Amino acid sequence: MWSKRFKxxxxxxxxxxxxxxMLTSQRTSHVKASSVFVRNFNxxxxxxxxxxxxxxxxxxxxxHAHILKTGLHFxxxxxxxxxxxxxxxxxxxxxDLVLDSITEPNLFSFSTLIYACSKTNRFNQVLxxxxxxxxxxxxxxDRVLPNAVKACSGLSNLGAGRQVHxxxxxxxxxxxxxxxxxxxxxxxxxxxLKDAHKLLGKMPELDVVSWSALIAxxxxxxxxxxxxxxxxxxxxxxxxxxxxxxxxxxxxFNQSGCYSESVLMFQKMYLQGFKPDGTSISSVLPAVGNxxxxxxxxxxxxxxxxxxxxxxxCVVSALIDMYGKCACSSEISRVFDEMEQxxxxxxxxxxxxxxxxxxxxxxLTVFRQFKGKGMDLNVVSWTSVIxxxxxxxKDMEALDLxxxxxxxxxxxxxxxxxxxxxxxxxxxxxxxxxxxxxxSLRSGIFIDVYVGSALIDMYxxCGRIQSSRICFDRMPTRNLVCWNAILAGYAMxxxxxxAKEIFHLMQWSGQKPDFISxxxxxxxxxxxxxxxxxxxxxxxxxxxxxxxVRMEHYACMVTLLGRAGKLEEAYSMIKEMPYEPDxxxxxxxxxxxxxxxxxTLGQIAAKQLFKLEPANPGNYILLSNIYASKxxxxxxxxxxxxxxxxxxxxxxxxxxxEVKNKVHMLLAGDKSHPQMTLIIEKLDQLGMEMKxxxxxxxxxxxxxxxxxQDKEQILCGHSEKLAVxxxxxxxxxxxxxxxxxxxxxxxxxxxxxxxxxxxxGREILLRDTNRFHHFKDGVCSCGDFW
DNA sequence: ATAGGGTTAG
Numbered sequence: 001m002w003s004k005r006f007k008x009x010x011x012x013x014x015x016x017x018x019x020x021x022m023l024t025s026q027r028t029s030h031v032k033a034s035s036v037f038v039r040n041f042n043x044x045x046x047x048x049x050x051x052x053x054x055x056x057x058x059x060x061x062x063x064h065a066h067i068l069k070t071g072l073h074f075x076x077x078x079x080x081x082x083x084x085x086x087x088x089x090x091x092x093x094x095x096d097l098v099l100d101s102i103t104e105p106n107l108f109s110f111s112t113l114i115y116a117c118s119k120t121n122r123f124n125q126v127l128x129x130x131x132x133x134x135x136x137x138x139x140x141x142d143r144v145l146p147n148a149v150k151a152c153s154g155l156s157n158l159g160a161g162r163q164v165h166x167x168x169x170x171x172x173x174x175x176x177x178x179x180x181x182x183x184x185x186x187x188x189x190x191x192x193l194k195d196a197h198k199l200l201g202k203m204p205e206l207d208v209v210s211w212s213a214l215i216a217x218x219x220x221x222x223x224x225x226x227x228x229x230x231x232x233x234x235x236x237x238x239x240x241x242x243x244x245x246x247x248x249x250x251x252x253f254n255q256s257g258c259y260s261e262s263v264l265m266f267q268k269m270y271l272q273g274f275k276p277d278g279t280s281i282s283s284v285l286p287a288v289g290n291x292x293x294x295x296x297x298x299x300x301x302x303x304x305x306x307x308x309x310x311x312x313x314c315v316v317s318a319l320i321d322m323y324g325k326c327a328c329s330s331e332i333s334r335v336f337d338e339m340e341q342x343x344x345x346x347x348x349x350x351x352x353x354x355x356x357x358x359x360x361x362x363x364l365t366v367f368r369q370f371k372g373k374g375m376d377l378n379v380v381s382w383t384s385v386i387x388x389x390x391x392x393x394k395d396m397e398a399l400d401l402x403x404x405x406x407x408x409x410x411x412x413x414x415x416x417x418x419x420x421x422x423x424x425x426x427x428x429x430x431x432x433x434x435x436x437x438x439x440s441l442r443s444g445i446f447i448d449v450y451v452g453s454a455l456i457d458m459y460x461x462c463g464r465i466q467s468s469r470i471c472f473d474r475m476p477t478r479n480l481v482c483w484n485a486i487l488a489g490y491a492m493x494x495x496x497x498x499a500k501e502i503f504h505l506m507q508w509s510g511q512k513p514d515f516i517s518x519x520x521x522x523x524x525x526x527x528x529x530x531x532x533x534x535x536x537x538x539x540x541x542x543x544x545x546x547x548x549v550r551m552e553h554y555a556c557m558v559t560l561l562g563r564a565g566k567l568e569e570a571y572s573m574i575k576e577m578p579y580e581p582d583x584x585x586x587x588x589x590x591x592x593x594x595x596x597x598x599x600t601l602g603q604i605a606a607k608q609l610f611k612l613e614p615a616n617p618g619n620y621i622l623l624s625n626i627y628a629s630k631x632x633x634x635x636x637x638x639x640x641x642x643x644x645x646x647x648x649x650x651x652x653x654x655x656x657x658e659v660k661n662k663v664h665m666l667l668a669g670d671k672s673h674p675q676m677t678l679i680i681e682k683l684d685q686l687g688m689e690m691k692x693x694x695x696x697x698x699x700x701x702x703x704x705x706x707x708x709q710d711k712e713q714i715l716c717g718h719s720e721k722l723a724v725x726x727x728x729x730x731x732x733x734x735x736x737x738x739x740x741x742x743x744x745x746x747x748x749x750x751x752x753x754x755x756x757x758x759x760x761g762r763e764i765l766l767r768d769t770n771r772f773h774h775f776k777d778g779v780c781s782c783g784d785f786w
Numbered sequence: 787a788t789a790g791g792g793t794t795a796g
Contacts, residue, residue, distance in 0.1 A: 209787085216787060248787040279788050286789075314789045321790070348790045383791040418792045453793040484794040491795090519795045552796050584796070 060085035064098070076102060080109045087116030092125065105136065111144045118147040126151035127160060134167070142173050146182040153186040161186045177205045184210045188217035197230070208234075212245040219252020224261055227252065243274050251283035254290075262287035263296065276303070278312035285318035289325030297322045311340065317349040324353025332357075344375060348384045355388030363388045364397070377408065383416045390423040398423035399432060414445035421454035425461030433458040437471075446474075453481045460489030483511055487520040496528035515547055522556035531564040551577075555584040562592020567601050583612045587619070594622045597629045610642075617643060 064082055067075075079102045086095035095113055102109055110133040117125040130148045133140065140148065145168050152161035165174070165183055173179045180203045187196035196214050203210070211234045218227035227249060234241060246269040253262035266284040270276060276284075281304060288297045301319060304310050310319075316339050323331040332353040339346055347370050354363035367385045371377060382405040389398035402420050405412065412420070417436050424433035437455055440446040446455070452475040459467040472478075472486045483506045490499035503521050506513060513521075518541055525534030538557055541547045554577050561570035570589055574581050586608045593602035606623040613619065620643045627635040 212787060244787050246787090251787065282789050283787080317790055345790050352791070378790095380789095380791050385791095387791060413791090415791050422793075448792090450793045455793090457794065479793090481794045486794095488794060514794095516795045523795080555796075 057089045057091065060089060060091075060094075064094070076104055076106060076109065080106075080112060083109055084112045084116075087113055090116070090120060092117065092122070105138075107133070107138050107141065107144070110136075110138065111141075114144055114147050118150055121154060123151035123154040127155070127157075130164075139171050140167065141171075142176045142179055145171070145173055145176075145179045149179070149182040149186050153182075153189040156190055158190040158192065161190060174199075175202060175204055177203065177207065181207060181210045185213050188213045191217070191221070193217050193221070193223075193226075208239050208242050208245065211239055211241070212248045215241075215245055216248030216252040219249050219258075220255045222253075222256030222258055224253070224258060243269075243277060243280070246274055247277075247279045247283055250280060250287075254283060254287040259287040259290045263291065263293070275307075278309050278315050281309060282312070282314040282318040285315075285322045286325075289322035292326050294326040294328065297326055310338075313343045313345055316343065317345040320346055320349035320353050324349065324356050327357055329354065329357045329359060342373075342375070344378060344381065347375060348378075348380050351381070351384045351388060355384075355392060358392075360388055360392040360394065377410065379410055379413050379416060382408075382410055383413070383419055386416065386423075387419040390419055390426070393426075395423040395426045399429070412439065414440075414448040414451055417445065418448075418450040418454035421451075421458040425458040430462040430464065433462055447476050449475070449477060449479050449482060452478075453485045456482065456485040456489060460485070460492055463493075465489050465493045465495065478511070480511060480514060480517075484514070484516045484520060487517055487524075491520045491524035494524075494528060496524045496530055499524035500533075513545060513547070515550055515553070518545075518547060519552055519556060522553060522560065526556055526560035526563060529564060531560055531566070534560045551579055551582055551585065554579070554581070555588050558585055558588040559592065562589060563595070565596055567592060567596060567598050571601055571604070581608070583609060583616075586612065590619060590622050594626055597626055599626055599630055599632075602626045614646065 060082065063085065067078060067082060079098055083095050083098050083102075086092075086098060092113075095116075099105060099109060099113060110129055114126055114129050114133075117123075117129065126147060130140070130144070130151070133144075145164065148164045149161065149168075152158075152164055161183075168174045168176075168179050168183065174183070180199060184196045184199050184203075187193070187199065193214065196217065200210060200214060211230065215227050215230050215234075218230060231241060231245070231249070234245070246265065250262050250265050250269070253259070253265060262284060266276065266280065266287075269280070281300060285297070285300060288300065297319075300322075304315055304319070309315050316335065319335050320332050323329075323335060332350060336346060336350050347366075351363045351367050354360070354366065364385065367381070370381070375381075382401065386398050386401050386405070389395070389401060398420060402412070402416075405416075417440055421433060421436055424430075424436065433455075436458075437446075440448075440451050440455070445451050452471060455471045456468045459465070459471060468486055468489045472482060475482060483502065487499055487502050487506070490496075490502060499521060503513065503517065506517070518537065521537050522534055525531070525537065534557070538549070538553065541549050541553065554573065557573055558570045561567070561573065567589070570592060574585055574589065577585070586605045590602055590605035590609060593599075593605060602623060606619055609616070609619040620639050624636045624639040627633075627639065
């Protein structure tokens, strides 16, 4: 009855507060009455006839003053009208004041304000007013209840939602169609699908929207069979699914990662005679993109053009996104250029699409253009461009853009932080990482699994594995990625014991490991020399866990066996591999051969590598080093000649190999020590950074040579770590380490120095800008500098 | 019912 009327009213556009207008009896005389009112508002009648829609704020204030002056605030009827005037102008503080002054507020007073707050999404205020109303002994009606429920779903506050449900039961409104459907939506929003389902069963009138919401809810949780079940149930109970129901199903499957289901439903819908609209298209296209089904994508694009829905902004950005995922960079730009009006969503899709296809610089240029044109860049725009940088090795740029974003006054969210954190980890700027962590704690987004996993990874890469563990332990929910991140952290730090613990804890808690988990555990075993255990895990992969053994696992095993000196075994494993071995696998063998100076196998590996990666100078250097160790100087010259004829020079990568060899020499006393290989790997990581950064220090690099004005620029980047490591490498074992000035010591550098101190059994004292770091027996103590 | 941005290994 009333609710139906209300619904019809609310659908009218340009009518912000439908009820308030409706409640005024003399609609036609509003304008006239209000103009008269200013001149002579002494009569209560003119106040009464003041329209809540057309009256200005100053008129409302005048009326307020009049009421106070004349002591009319005991007239509940008048004060309630004033309340609606203020509410209409969104002056909630004034409205509250009026409400407090009413001696006997009635249901009408409260509902007036509740409607206004609900319309403007002031959910906390709605609930506050609702509870104040209850405290007054006033029972809500079927108009207030749905607004209270809506507030609970807006806040995702299940507890409050259940309480309101209880009140609805007491008041006998739970079977009311409007109250009921709002409760169903609330339960779906809070993920309580069983409750929603139960309630739906009790409803005498069944509406297609509530059914659709439940279907989408099941689909979003990836509960395929239940979603389909509700679909059938709906039909059996006499409600035919409409386009909305289908769209919900398609969008839900897509969100839960059931991409092929999503596309399948789209096709089914089409075959049943439904005409896909813009929403259907923009719901199915991400799934098509994730499946990289270009054929299907092109067909849908054709349909879009035929039906003329290519003006829909969502459809355009979904098309750009789909072509980006299908690696069609030419199509991305075409669709974008054909767009009539520049839309921020499409711009964001373009940036992501370009960066996904390796066109990072283009993505950055495009972003700069949008910014220059004065486009209204939102969180997604900034997050997209930060992600493009951090995913493509442009870590410094990512941090710079983050700073720029903050200057622009755009607040980061729970997606921005996981995009930024890998950049912090990659260059080990603990300071920035910690700042992001603090932000997550303050804004409450630390409970997000993506944020948590990224924090674990960042701390591990900054050399703070304990902090990683703390983040891990404090996560309210964990998924596969969280487990893998902490596992990778322990592997990175050479903590095989902890890695094994995590690996078993993970399975014990019901989380199945995947191929990444195995890469981590194999790497951990390999770094700690746990050959047999590594082999055990490797063998259990397909046998016990049903996980396909990939190329990278073979590469791990070659490294594992190679480090243990079992080079023949490593070689036979390569020969037995079901795949054609790639550069990583042969590279692992060649590196192991260099460690053990095995010439025969080294030659075999090098031969393959020369074919697979002819332009990688590192392979030539490794082989020549093996020859050199055997005193085969003619062979050394031959390899050098090969390099020369190929035009390969000792690039930074080459000098890096020299550094690596220097570490070998430094640690020559304990070649087989498990931790040594970890250092080599750490150095490899640094080498990668060196290559990426385009900044190539030579082995005798000293920071003191740098011009004063450039120093700060270099120091805030990653070169500091390299400088420290190079500095260390240039000293003879046993000699005191010279104190370096104005360096910040963090992350990888910390790890490397710690291990060097451990192996050489010497004390190292380094100073930061304001702290000292004392390394002894692999333990570092920090303190404020004298 | 409604896009667009996301974490882990190598």
